[in-house]
Amino acid sequence: MIGPLVGVLFDGFAYGMLLFLLSVGLSVTLGMMNFVNLAHCSFAMLGGYVTVSLMNDLGWPFFATLPLAFLAAAAVSVVLERVLYRRLYRASDLDQCLLTIGIVFVSVASAAYIYGTVQQPVQMPDYLQGSFVVMGVNIAVYRLFLVGAALAITLILVAGLEYTRFGAQVRAAVDNQRMARGLGINVGGVFAVTFALGSGLAGLGGSLAIAIVGLDPSFAFTYLIYVLIVVSTGGLGSIGGSFVAAALLGISDVAGKYYVPQLGSFLIYLVMLGMLMWRPAGLFGKR
Amino acid sequence: MQKLLIGLGSLAAALLAASPVHAQGAIKIGLIMPYSGQFADTATQMDNAIKLYVSQHGDSVAGRKIEFIRKDTGGIAPDIAKRLAQELVVRDKVDLLAGFVLTPNALAASDVSAEAKKFMVIMNAATAIITTKSPYSTRTSLTIPQLNETLGAWAYKSGVRKAYTMVSDFGPGHDGENGFQRGFKDAGGQIVGSVRFPVANPDFSAFVQRAKDLNPEAIYVWVPGGVQPAAIGKTLAERGIDPAKTRIFGQGELTEESALKSMGDAGLGIITVYHYDYNHASAMNAAFVKAYNGAYSRNPDIYSIGGWDGMHLIYEALKKTGGKTDGDSLIAAAKGMKWESPRGPVSIDPETRDIIQTVYIRRVEKVGGQPRNVEFDKVENVKDPFKARMKK
Numbered sequence: 001m002i003g004p005l006v007g008v009l010f011d012g013f014a015y016g017m018l019l020f021l022l023s024v025g026l027s028v029t030l031g032m033m034n035f036v037n038l039a040h041c042s043f044a045m046l047g048g049y050v051t052v053s054l055m056n057d058l059g060w061p062f063f064a065t066l067p068l069a070f071l072a073a074a075a076v077s078v079v080l081e082r083v084l085y086r087r088l089y090r091a092s093d094l095d096q097c098l099l100t101i102g103i104v105f106v107s108v109a110s111a112a113y114i115y116g117t118v119q120q121p122v123q124m125p126d127y128l129q130g131s132f133v134v135m136g137v138n139i140a141v142y143r144l145f146l147v148g149a150a151l152a153i154t155l156i157l158v159a160g161l162e163y164t165r166f167g168a169q170v171r172a173a174v175d176n177q178r179m180a181r182g183l184g185i186n187v188g189g190v191f192a193v194t195f196a197l198g199s200g201l202a203g204l205g206g207s208l209a210i211a212i213v214g215l216d217p218s219f220a221f222t223y224l225i226y227v228l229i230v231v232s233t234g235g236l237g238s239i240g241g242s243f244v245a246a247a248l249l250g251i252s253d254v255a256g257k258y259y260v261p262q263l264g265s266f267l268i269y270l271v272m273l274g275m276l277m278w279r280p281a282g283l284f285g286k287r
Numbered sequence: 288m289q290k291l292l293i294g295l296g297s298l299a300a301a302l303l304a305a306s307p308v309h310a311q312g313a314i315k316i317g318l319i320m321p322y323s324g325q326f327a328d329t330a331t332q333m334d335n336a337i338k339l340y341v342s343q344h345g346d347s348v349a350g351r352k353i354e355f356i357r358k359d360t361g362g363i364a365p366d367i368a369k370r371l372a373q374e375l376v377v378r379d380k381v382d383l384l385a386g387f388v389l390t391p392n393a394l395a396a397s398d399v400s401a402e403a404k405k406f407m408v409i410m411n412a413a414t415a416i417i418t419t420k421s422p423y424s425t426r427t428s429l430t431i432p433q434l435n436e437t438l439g440a441w442a443y444k445s446g447v448r449k450a451y452t453m454v455s456d457f458g459p460g461h462d463g464e465n466g467f468q469r470g471f472k473d474a475g476g477q478i479v480g481s482v483r484f485p486v487a488n489p490d491f492s493a494f495v496q497r498a499k500d501l502n503p504e505a506i507y508v509w510v511p512g513g514v515q516p517a518a519i520g521k522t523l524a525e526r527g528i529d530p531a532k533t534r535i536f537g538q539g540e541l542t543e544e545s546a547l548k549s550m551g552d553a554g555l556g557i558i559t560v561y562h563y564d565y566n567h568a569s570a571m572n573a574a575f576v577k578a579y580n581g582a583y584s585r586n587p588d589i590y591s592i593g594g595w596d597g598m599h600l601i602y603e604a605l606k607k608t609g610g611k612t613d614g615d616s617l618i619a620a621a622k623g624m625k626w627e628s629p630r631g632p633v634s635i636d637p638e639t640r641d642i643i644q645t646v647y648i649r650r651v652e653k654v655g656g657q658p659r660n661v662e663f664d665k666v667e668n669v670k671d672p673f674k675a676r677m678k679k
Contacts, residue, residue, distance in 0.1 A: 119546070120549075129551075257484070257493035
């Protein structure tokens with residue numbers, strides 16, 4: 001009895017961390033900067049394609065591709081931010097939605113043009129494959145790695161935003177732009193860097209996720225719904241909130257599928273509904 | 288100004304006069320496929336094969352030129368498929384309809400085929416009943432019961448007595464589940480449990496764990512092609528389900544080329560049933576795969592073979608009718624047609640207008656260091672068992 005329960009908890013937590021890795025970047029761009037960035041998963045997809053290309057075509061080791069996935073997504077996002085996003089920081093949510101959903105369509109078509117519509121082969125190195133058994137619980141190595149990566153990223157982000165000078169500037173620029181500008185903070189520059197950080201995290205999340213969820217041009221749309229659920233349930237502007245929400249959603253999803261498979265993936269939406277009725281601003285939301 | 292108007296007017300008149308002659312000369316084929324969206328790759332592969340067939344066999348048949356009009360459904364969209372079929376028939380005046388990767392779209396367009404009496408060639412959509420919806424439709428792909436009932440019966444014959452089934456919760460998944468369970472139970476096997484998971488399911492760990500806890504002798508899996516086969520294959524391996532002890536059965540999508548590449552060694556030992564694989568050993572298939580690779584730098588798959596044989600059927604039927612394109616003549620010509628396809632011998636059942644073909648049982652093995660689907664058993668001349676029962 002205990003074995004399956006612990007197993008379900010671990011699998012659920014690992015699935016939650018997968019969702020968290022995909023959505024943590026969005027809790028930076030949407031959550032902190034308040035920009036409705038529906039193109040988030042396009043950056044994740046970009047990261048995924050960078051990893052796949054480097055591994056399959058150039059034979060790079062998996063870990064070496066991760067920084068590049070981050071950098072590529074960040075670099076592309078800076079260009080887009082300076083050219084397009086910047087103009088809409090003060091526009092309405094609807095305008096931001098229209099712009100970014102357009103970018104998603106463009107990214108899907110570009111990916112299909114460059115890589116074709118085919119499913120990309122993703123093979124992880126041997127030491128990340130397989131599983132081992134601890135006290136009757138089956139632990140998959142890659143899932144354990146995802147949990148570790150998610151914890152590390154959370155720690156780095158929370159510490160960076162709370163305890164560094166740059167973190168303070170970001171929080172100031174987000175909370176009160178005019179005041180921050182008055183204090184001599186280069187708000188435009190801070191926003192650009194923050195946006196690049198969020199998109200870079202998306203790229204990193206994408207390249208970590210593809211081993212489990214696969215990669216084809218529809219990626220940018222398929223996972224959009226999940227990352228929006230995580231960020232809205234966690235509460236805008238809270239990295240910790242996204243973490244907790246992702247863990248809760250992951251565990252309830254896997255537990256639901258294990259114990260009541262008839263409900264299937266409907267449960268994740270039910271949990272989201274319940275949490276948002278209870279706390280409309282999200283678990284840790286301030287606004 | 289007036290001269291210009293007169294000039295324009297006469298130009299328009301000339302164009303109008305010219306176009307009907309042109310239309311009568313060419314045979315227009317309306318292709319309805321999901322060229323964009325989640326299923327875009329299936330349409331890419333089917334269209335590749337159609338283009339290859341035309342480039343090899345010439346673009347005219349029985350003295351008439353062949354023209355294609357391509358329409359995109361963007362995915363599962365029966366209303367759009369129906370509208371496109373209507374537009375093709377009414378406005379573009381196509382002579383026949385072809386393509387159809389997805390069942391709901393094929394069903395919707397069948398109404399148009401029946402009403403307008405247009406010959407319709409279904410090149411993939413695999414739900415058994417589709418061909419009953421229009422007396423002018425025929426199919427060059429497969430039916431899901433054709434493959435899966437065969438697999439179920441074969442599984443019992445191979446020694447499995449207790450099986451668990453897990454399938455995607457939508458039409459084709461249910462068909463796969465029903466087909467396998469029927470074939471298996473009719474042979475004497477017992478189904479110890481089953482689960483249906485959502486079609487868009489990013490993580491299979493919970494479902495696989497549930498199956499594993501029941502410790503069945505075999506697990507039957509049905510998922511649509513694309514992202515999911517690799518995902519579920521990896522999860523099976525990750526949970527420590529060893530195909531040598533717990534047999535894993537599935538329809539060929541489970542171990543399609545791209546899925547095998549992602550699964551690596553995790554896929555070894557999985558047994559699938561399919562009607563075509565690019566590794567099938569025959570001179571005709573070798574030539575087909577070579578030409579396909581030459582043109583598109585990738586291997587053909589079941590969508591390609593459905594498109595290829597669909598074009599073959601269209602060309603041969605047109606030759607038989609001498610270029611006549613009305614639905615009655617074409618379907619009469621198609622009934623009972625037999626030919627050698629890269630997948631092996633196939634024919635069109637004169638009663639049901641559905642395909643009769645050899646069904647292959649394959650196991651994933653390493654060939655030259657790469658995982659491949661290796662055919663090790665086959666059942667010849669399999670008819671769609673579902674429609675055979677409908678008659679009774």
